[in-house]
Amino acid sequence: MSDSPKLQLQQLIALQGMDDEIAEHNKLLAEIPLQINAGSADLEEKKKILSIAKEEIDALQKKRKGIESEVQGENDHMAKAKTKLPAVKTNKEYTAILSEVDAIKKKVSDLEDKELEIMEILEEKQKVIPGIETKCKEEDASFQSYKAKKDTELARMKQELDSLLAKRENVSGQLERVIMQRYEKVAKSREGRAVVKLRGSICQGCFQQILPQIVINVKVGESIQQCSNCIRFLYWEEVPEAATPK
Numbered sequence: 018m019s020d021s022p023k024l025q026l027q028q029l030i031a032l033q034g035m036d037d038e039i040a041e042h043n044k045l046l047a048e049i050p051l052q053i054n055a056g057s058a059d060l061e062e063k064k065k066i067l068s069i070a071k072e073e074i075d076a077l078q079k080k081r082k083g084i085e086s087e088v089q090g091e092n093d094h095m096a097k098a099k100t101k102l103p104a105v106k107t108n109k110e111y112t113a114i115l116s117e118v119d120a121i122k123k124k125v126s127d128l129e130d131k132e133l134e135i136m137e138i139l140e141e142k143q144k145v146i147p148g149i150e151t152k153c154k155e156e157d158a159s160f161q162s163y164k165a166k167k168d169t170e171l172a173r174m175k176q177e178l179d180s181l182l183a184k185r186e187n188v189s190g191q192l193e194r195v196i197m198q199r200y201e202k203v204a205k206s207r208e209g210r211a212v213v214k215l216r217g218s219i220c221q222g223c224f225q226q227i228l229p230q231i232v233i234n235v236k237v238g239e240s241i242q243q244c245s246n247c248i249r250f251l252y253w254e255e256v257p258e259a260a261t262p263k
């Protein structure tokens with residue numbers, strides 16, 4: 018390895034660019050599955066609303082059937098009471114049977130009122146089901162296309178990451194081992210930002226003033242220079258005067 022410091026510096030800048038991209042890719046690769054999960058949770062929520070509505074309808078239908086069989090039982094009871102009538106001997110017995118029949122009629126009528134009430138509620142509940150079902154289908158379709166899009170994005174990110182890692186491997190192999198080690202060390206201690214611009218005489222990593230001699234060296238760009246404060250590598254990039262913030 019006998020590349021000039023100038024070339025090494027260019028490789029350091031390239032390396033930083035790649036590491037920024039790699040970090041961005043890793044962040045997205047971690048985020049995308051979470052985004053897919055959140056989308057699926059929304060869909061599950063909608064499906065749950067539908068299943069609860071259906072369960073309520075089932076319960077009401079069961080209740081209605083229960084009332085119907087109760088009515089059937091009362092009607093049987095009434096028919097049995099009426100069969101006793103021809104054998105009645107006294108007025109008192111007759112009145113007793115009639116009042117029993119009346120009581121049963123009252124019970125049946127109450128039960129039928131209750132059934133009617135349930136039927137009305139059922140009708141209301143059944144009316145909203147198609148709307149919820151349509152909504153669920155739409156949500157499902159939109160989730161499926163969202164997921165397909167995210168899966169494609171994920172696959173693309175993985176592919177890009179692989180190619181970035183290969184490029185990084187190539188560049189890091191060209192750097193002098195000692196400089197590469199220094200880079201890794203600085204990156205580790207500075208949240209991944211090991212190579213920064215010098216602007217004016219200010220390090221853009223820690224925003225401290227750099228010594229004039231170092232500033233000159235950085236501007237010349239023929240040596241590898243590090244900020245004495247944050248130890249990041251420094252480079253100079255010519256920018257048009259107007260674009261330089263004061």
Ligand SMILES: [Zn+2]
Pocket residue numbers: 220221222223224225244245246247248249
């Ligand atoms: Zn600095």
